[in-house]
Amino acid sequence: MKETNKTCLITGASSGIGKYIAYEMVHRGWRVVAIARRRNKLDELTEVLGRDNLIPMVCDVSEFDQVKDVSTELKNNNVCPTLFFLNAGDGTEEDDKGLDLELHRKIFDTNYFGTVNWINQWIVLLKERGGGTFVATSSIQSLRGMPGAAAYGASKSALNYCFESMDAMYCKDNIRFLLVYPGPVDTAMLKTNRPLPCTWKPQEAAKYIVRKVLRGSTKIQFPLFWVLIMRIVKLLPNRLYLRVFRMK
Ligand SMILES: NC(=O)c1ccc[n+]([C@@H]2O[C@H](COP(=O)([O-])OP(=O)(O)OC[C@H]3O[C@@H](n4cnc5c(N)ncnc54)[C@H](OP(=O)(O)O)[C@@H]3O)[C@@H](O)[C@H]2O)c1
Incomplete structure (x- = not known):
């Protein structure tokens, strides 16, 4: 493995948005280090994109030791990404039969710690090397509490x-922390009974994210329809907001 300047790392590269970012x-x-748990999906991606362009690495991002081992292997082989798409996510929905602590821990281990584990492993090196970029895939759902998505x-x-705080702390070191807020994207994670309006294809979402990231946008939100809906939802007084869910 040879080091080139244009190397990025993508978590959740085996399907959906992450696969198309690759x-x-x-x-x-760019050369891509592709991270996910399903080896067969990473192998398929390597076949399509080529061994010179893609380095597949099996890793469960929620397991700190696995993130550490993969990071050490990359560093030992002089593969040092400067751009990290920290995109792996668990979107398991919750029911109203009680609060499942195990599920909450699992979702935080993947979505939160599965992101910051990578920052922990790479930020010091990026600082020494003069900068880099971390991109987290958040969600438009994080903007106001939605039923079934307490942990997510x-x-x-x-x-x-975390990303806003880190961006403010490390911008002086030329290390940026960008947030992506997707609305509905047609991937395995989007489990709805009725098709939602203005749902993007993962290819479309990936193109948009990459274009905005390479231009240095700090807050990337789409599709516009859902961005506007969420802005209105955020402004709704609590009583009105809850009435919508009581009617269900
Ligand atoms: N689809 C939407 O409507 C939507 C909306 C807002 C935000 N998002 C966010 O977009 C991101 C990508 O999701 P997607 O829609 O593209 O769904 P997806 O097709 O289900 O992709 C999820 C990816 O995350 C990986 N992953 C999950 N847990 C992992 C773990 N513990 N370790 C390593 N990789 C793991 C999966 O790979 P393996 O199973 O092979 O490990 C898969 O590649 C997620 O962060 C999600 O929260 C999606």
């Missing part, structure tokens, strides 16, 4: 705060 980055001449929304809100 396509986009390779087409733009909370984990993404925690990421929002």
Whole structure:
């Protein structure tokens, strides 16, 4: 493995948005380190994008030791990404039969710690090397509490705060922390009975994210329809907001 300047790392690269971010980055001449748990999906992606362009690495991002081992292996082989798409996510919905602590822990381990584990492993090196960029895939759902998404929304809100705080702390070191807030995207994670209006294809979402990230946008939100809806929802007084859910 040889080091080039244009190397990025993508978590959750085996499907959905992350997989198409890998396509986009390779087409733009970047080498991609692709991270996920399903080896067969990573192998398929390597076949399509080519061994020179894609380094597949099996890793459960919620396991700190696995993130550490993968990071050490990359560093030992002089592969040092400067751009990290920290996109792996668990979107398991909750029911109203009580609060499942195990599920809350699992979702935080993937969505929150599965993101900050990578920052922990790489930020010092990026600082020494003069800068870099971390991009977290948050969610438009983190902007106001939604039923069935207590753990998911909370984990993404925690990421929002973490990234805003880290961006303010490290901008002087040329290390940026960007947040992506997708609305509905047609992937395995989007489990709805009725199709939602203005749902984007993952290819479309990936193209948009990559274009905005490479331009340095700090807050990336889409589709516009859902961005506007969420702005209105955020402004609704609590009584009105709850009435919508009581009617269900
Ligand atoms: N789809 C939407 O409507 C939507 C909306 C807002 C935000 N998002 C966010 O977008 C991101 C990508 O999701 P998606 O929609 O593209 O869904 P997806 O197709 O289900 O992709 C999820 C990805 O995360 C990986 N992953 C999950 N847990 C992991 C773990 N513990 N370790 C390593 N990789 C793990 C999966 O790979 P393996 O199973 O192979 O490990 C898969 O590649 C997520 O963060 C999600 O919260 C999605």
